[in-house]
Amino acid sequence: MIDFNKKQNEWAEDNSSDPYVSPEMQIKMWRDNDPKSYKACIEKVDNPENKAGGLNKPNGEYTGQMARTDALRKDLTINKTRPQRPTDFTHLKKLIMESDGVFNHAKAGHILTATRKDGTISVWDHWHTSLFAYLAGIDYLRIDNYNHEDNDLEKARMLEQEFFYSKNGLAKKVSEHEEHEKNVERQRRLIREKKAPSFNIDVAIDDIMTKTGLSATGRLVNNKKLNGILSFKNTYKKIRSYYKGQNPDKIFINSIKQITKVWPNDEIKAYFLEGYCDLKQRIDEHLPNKVTETDWQEFLDSLAKFGEKQTSFTTVDKDSGKAKNEKGKATESISLRLLYHFNNWWKRPESPHKQVLVNQAKALKMYNNDLTDLYIKATIKGARKSIEVECPNCQHDFKHTIEE
Numbered sequence: 001m002i003d004f005n006k007k008q009n010e011w012a013e014d015n016s017s018d019p020y021v022s023p024e025m026q027i028k029m030w031r032d033n034d035p036k037s038y039k040a041c042i043e044k045v046d047n048p049e050n051k052a053g054g055l056n057k058p059n060g061e062y063t064g065q066m067a068r069t070d071a072l073r074k075d076l077t078i079n080k081t082r083p084q085r086p087t088d089f090t091h092l093k094k095l096i097m098e099s100d101g102v103f104n105h106a107k108a109g110h111i112l113t114a115t116r117k118d119g120t121i122s123v124w125d126h127w128h129t130s131l132f133a134y135l136a137g138i139d140y141l142r143i144d145n146y147n148h149e150d151n152d153l154e155k156a157r158m159l160e161q162e163f164f165y166s167k168n169g170l171a172k173k174v175s176e177h178e179e180h181e182k183n184v185e186r187q188r189r190l191i192r193e194k195k196a197p198s199f200n201i202d203v204a205i206d207d208i209m210t211k212t213g214l215s216a217t218g219r220l221v222n223n224k225k226l227n228g229i230l231s232f233k234n235t236y237k238k239i240r241s242y243y244k245g246q247n248p249d250k251i252f253i254n255s256i257k258q259i260t261k262v263w264p265n266d267e268i269k270a271y272f273l274e275g276y277c278d279l280k281q282r283i284d285e286h287l288p289n290k291v292t293e294t295d296w297q298e299f300l301d302s303l304a305k306f307g308e309k310q311t312s313f314t315t316v317d318k319d320s321g322k323a324k325n326e327k328g329k330a331t332e333s334i335s336l337r338l339l340y341h342f343n344n345w346w347k348r349p350e351s352p353h354k355q356v357l358v359n360q361a362k363a364l365k366m367y368n369n370d371l372t373d374l375y376i377k378a379t380i381k382g383a384r385k386s387i388e389v390e391c392p393n394c395q396h397d398f399k400h401t402i403e404e
Contacts, residue, residue: 002033005218008086012076013220020073020120023134030089037093044101045136054138056106066140067113069133072123078220080181080206081157083124083164092128096135103136110144114160117151124160158185177216180206180229205236208249212256214268224260228270231331235274242281254293255280262300263310272310275334279342282335282366287357299345313337332370336379339363343380 007029012019031038049055058066075083099107112125121143123130133141146163148156165182184206190196191203209216215223226232240248255277259268283291303312313324313334325333343356358366363380364373 004029004033004089005086007033008076009078009218009220012078015076016078019075019077020122021076022073023070023131026074026087026131027135030092034089037089041093041096041101041135044096045103045132047101049102050136050138054103054105054133054136056104058105058140058142062142064110065143065145067111067121067143067145069130069138069141071121072111072113072127072130072141073120074127075120075122075157075160077157079154079157080185081154081161083122083157083160084127085178087127087131092131095128095132099132101136103133103138105142108133108141110142112163113143114146114148114156114163116148116153116156121145122156122160124164158189161185175217177226177229180216180233201233201237204249205233208236208253208256212253212260214256225267226270227267231270231274232268235270235277238281239277242285252277255296258293258297258300259310261297262304266310269310269314271314271330271334274331275313275338278331278335279338283357286362286366290357299342302345302348303341308341326371326375329371332367333375333379336363336367336371336376340379340382 008021011021011029027038058064074087076086108129109126111123111130114122114124116122130141148159150156161182165179180202184202187196187200187203191198191200206216208214209223209226213223214226216226216229218225236248236252239252242248243251256268256273259273259276280291280296314330324337339358343358345351346357347353347355358380360377360380363376367376
């Protein structure tokens with residue numbers, strides 16, 4: 001499957017000094033990378049209605065604003081002030097197919113634009129409709145335009161971003177990652193203008209992502225993608241609370257870097273990170289100064305050495321198809337499963353340690369208020385396995401779960 005988001009982000013990075021794309025440029029990208037879908041849609045829009053200018057074409061009595069379709073632009077800047085998401089060509093195809101290829105001006109409504117000081121007509125919403133019109137040969141579209149008064153390009157972008165954000169639920173739901181990036185820029189501006197407290201949780205985690213080379217949306221192609229911004233934020237909040245006065249940012253950043261070092265080609269799974277940080281915090285609380293950061297790094301290295309991935313701890317069980325986590329306790333469950341592996345690493349043959357770090361009694365104490373005793377005992381002993389057993393009384397076979 002073609003990753004058009006990645007292609008557009010790469011293009012934006014290569015053209016950072018002039019990141020505007022025209023309808024012609026975007027349609028060409030679509031044609032060159034997905035010719036089958038492009039051909040199906042170009043055949044659909046080849047109809048008498050479009051050749052006549054589309055259904056419900058504005059007549060001579062229309063006095064509202066209009067713009068040439070080929071003059072419209074989309075700003076693909078790699079900055080977090082990007083007004084819109086990259087183009088979704090699957091959504092564009094659906095738009096065309098569901099209308100049987102006929103462009104209807106009344107249904108399309110007004111394209112929402114903002115004219116910048118350099119004369120650029122920036123589309124901040126309904127870009128997919130603009131592309132449909134361009135493909136259908138529609139020369140002019142009705143627009144609802146805002147004229148920027150400020151020469152500052154970043155301010156213009158942020159304002160358009162706010163316009164888009166205020167009506168985020170219309171055509172395609174804004175993801176939590178996009179909401180985060182948009183909120184960060186609003187908060188930074190408010191802080192600069194002294195209209196908000198100097199500390200903001202979203203700005204803080206955004207700074208941490210910058211320092212660790214992460215990107216919430218994958219917009220920055222040279223940065224590692226973060227999967228799960230809400231879990232990431234929750235982890236940071238817990239670390240700030242527990243390690244208050246001990247440089248929590250440094251502690252959090254160190255844990256992130258340990259994971260990225262071990263799996264350099266994988267995106268960061270925030271649920272794994274949250275479980276990993278949870279385990280480190282519990283060890284620090286119950287066994288202070290017992291495990292060093294070098295130990296933690298070597299432990300993660302050992303997981304990768306034996307083929308484990310972050311997803312080994314965050315996805316469902318391959319055999320049963322069921323979640324490995326206790327219901328509603330994903331973080332604590334991942335943390336406990338990591339502890340099982342850590343125990344095995346701790347008393348490995350070449351290790352000076354002859355016993356596991358956390359025995360069952362200690363594990364019950366560590367997770368006492370968060371997980372059931374049954375789950376703790378089963379997990380700390382190891383993986384569970386189903387075997388065929390014959391009943392000694394009736395000789396019927398049945399499956400029995402044992403500890404491996």
